[in-house]
Amino acid sequence: MNKKTLEITLEEYYAVSELQEIEKSLVLSAKNAAVKAYAPYSKFKVGCAVLLDNGSIVTGNNQENMAYPSGLCAERVALFSAISLHPDKKIISLAVVSANKELNKNDVFSPCGACRQVMLEYEQKQKSPIIVLMQQADKKIIKFHSASMLLPFSFQISTLQKKE
Ligand code: THU
Numbered sequence: 001m002n003k004k005t006l007e008i009t010l011e012e013y014y015a016v017s018e019l020q021e022i023e024k025s026l027v028l029s030a031k032n033a034a035v036k037a038y039a040p041y042s043k044f045k046v047g048c049a050v051l052l053d054n055g056s057i058v059t060g061n062n063q064e065n066m067a068y069p070s071g072l073c074a075e076r077v078a079l080f081s082a083i084s085l086h087p088d089k090k091i092i093s094l095a096v097v098s099a100n101k102e103l104n105k106n107d108v109f110s111p112c113g114a115c116r117q118v119m120l121e122y123e124q125k126q127k128s129p130i131i132v133l134m135q136q137a138d139k140k141i142i143k144f145h146s147a148s149m150l151l152p153f154s155f156q157i158s159t160l161q162k163k164e
Contacts, residue, residue, distance in 0.1 A: 006152045013141040019133075022051065026095040027133060027141065029057050030074075034099040037061035037074065045099040046109075048078035052089040058082035075115035079122065091122055093131035101137040109136035111150065119147035124157050 016024050026049045034047030039062050046062045060078030064071040075096050082091065098109035111119075111134065123130045129146035144150055 008149045008152060009145070010149065011143040013143065016141065019141065023093065023095070023131075023133060023143075026051050026057065026093060027097060027135060029059050030095040030097040030135075031099070033059035033061045033074065033078070034097050037099070038063050040064060041066075041068065041071075043100075046074035046096065047099070048074040048094060048096045050078045050082040050094045051092045052082060052086055053092055054086065054089050056086065056089075058085060073112060073115050075111055076118050079115075079118055083122065090126045090128055091130045093133065094119070095133040095135070097134070098136045107136070108134075108139070108142065110134060110142075113151075116147065116151040117154070120151050120154055121157065123147045 013019055016027055019027065029049035030047040032047065033049060034045045037045035037047060039045050041064050044062070047059065048061070049057050049059045051057050058078055058081050060074050060081050062071065062074045063077060075094070078094070079091075096111055100109070119130055119132065123146065129148070132144045132147055132150060133141055135141045148154065
């Protein structure tokens, strides 16, 4: 038996002013997108802003549906939109923000597993890391330097591509 430990690294920022200019505007764009979310069932509004290597920022927010599983998270709305509009561009970073102020004091908003899987796929496809910033309401901002930090020991595209 061999025991291994995987490590993840993150940074915490206590004010938007601590971020670089481009990351500030990315967080702000995600916040503005969150306000426009369609979340009549959960009332939990999320916004996401994706920065591409041509400088464009594509935003999205969660879209719910009366047939619950038909809805989609903000991150996937934004990512699918960004890559469908700009299939040849690389994703530099993304910010995801929950507008919900009513979570418990120690709760931190963090993307769901399915959205992490989608971020990771684009990261592997473009062969360069995607910076992920997240914030809940006006609380601290958490920054990861790669989507892979959010999904350790993940399924890899290369596993599918291996030939016998
Ligand atoms: N949601 C997101 O938009 N992103 C996440 O990472 C987690 C959850 C949305 C889905 C649903 O509309 C609402 O938040 C409650 O789960």
